[in-house]
Amino acid sequence: MAYPDISAVDWFDTTDQVPTLSQLQAYDVVIQWTNSGWSYGAALGDVLADYVDAGGKVVVSTFDWQSGSWDLSGRFVTQQYSPLLSTGYGEGDHYAPAYLGTYNASNPIMQGVTSAYDVYRDYTSLTPGATLVASWDDGENLVATKACVVAINSYPGPYYQWGGYTSQMVTMYHNAVDCLMTSCGGGPTYDLSFLDDPGRSSLCINSTSGSYLWNILKGTGAGTGYTGTGKVTNTAALLSLISAAGNPQCINFYYRKTSKAAIGTFVSGRVVSSLFDSNTTNDPPCGGGVGR
Numbered sequence: 391m392a393y394p395d396i397s398a399v400d401w402f403d404t405t406d407q408v409p410t411l412s413q414l415q416a417y418d419v420v421i422q423w424t425n426s427g428w429s430y431g432a433a434l435g436d437v438l439a440d441y442v443d444a445g446g447k448v449v450v451s452t453f454d455w456q457s458g459s460w461d462l463s464g465r466f467v468t469q470q471y472s473p474l475l476s477t478g479y480g481e482g483d484h485y486a487p488a489y490l491g492t493y494n495a496s497n498p499i500m501q502g503v504t505s506a507y508d509v510y511r512d513y514t515s516l517t518p519g520a521t522l523v524a525s526w527d528d529g530e531n532l533v534a535t536k537a538c539v540v541a542i543n544s545y546p547g548p549y550y551q552w553g554g555y556t557s558q559m560v561t562m563y564h565n566a567v568d569c570l571m572t573s574c575g576g577g578p579t580y581d582l583s584f585l586d587d588p589g590r591s592s593l594c595i596n597s598t599s600g601s602y603l604w605n606i607l608k609g610t611g612a613g614t615g616y617t618g619t620g621k622v623t624n625t626a627a628l629l630s631l632i633s634a635a636g637n638p639q640c641i642n643f644y645y646r647k648t649s650k651a652a653i654g655t656f657v658s659g660r661v662v663s664s665l666f667d668s669n670t671t672n673d674p675p676c677g678g679g680v681g682r
Contacts, residue, residue, distance in 0.1 A: 424460055
């Protein structure tokens with residue numbers, strides 16, 4: 391709240407209520423953590439995913455990955471918007487002190503951060519497509535990014551245990567907000583989005599670079615997002631995206647701009663997913679992207 395580039399900070403207690411999408415959309419960034427059991431973890435996860443789909447930016451923290459009744463769930467978890475997931479180990483929390491371990495010093499989230507400390511940390515794993523930025527010295531994940539979401543495996547609430555490193559931990563969170571506002575967490579941005587009519591899949595594309603995010607919503611591999619880069623051809627009438635030869639992920643996608651229809655297939659190992667979008671004009675935008 392003391393930073394001059396932060397115009398407003400408001401609080402919403404999700405212990406026994408869930409914010410609406412319109413309430414969240416009044417803010418550029420949402421920082422989410424928990425410190426108690428709740429009955430609305432799935433509903434909150436759903437609205438956070440809706441918020442990211444609509445262009446919102448999120449920072450998630452401990453104890454959102456605690457197993458049991460404390461952890462965040464819903465689409466935000468099942469469709470892997472979060473860069474980190476709970477491993478479900480024990481109670482889900484280390485309850486042990488740790489210091490900053492290895493980290494990417496060039497990442498904007500770590501600028502001015504050379505030390506870190508916390509006692510409250512969850513057991514986590516990295517989701518597909520996420521980028522690990524920093525680890526605790528015991529090997530646990532500390533900071534990870536994925537599209538417009540940053541995960542910081544530390545507890546920032548009123549009972550924080552940051553010892554003598556409070557200022558650097560606050561800097562880390564402020565950097566995360568700045569990073570999301572300037573580059574959406576360092577992940578690719580997408581300007582085209584497509585949603586399968588039967589709800590089997592969704593696809594986000596950068597029509598310039600060919601970066602893509604294929605989300606499997608139903609069937610084998612449901613809840614998994616696959617990222618990659620293909621060869622994009624973009625004309626006035628047609629956009630196509632084809633994977634390069636030798637790529638373990640095979641994507642074949644075609645968007646006919648005149649009819650506003652799209653069709654595509656995606657294969658990765660034994661995972662096969664299809665997309666048929668007869669009306670692309672009503673597709674929700676991808677996080678960080680825009681509609682058509």
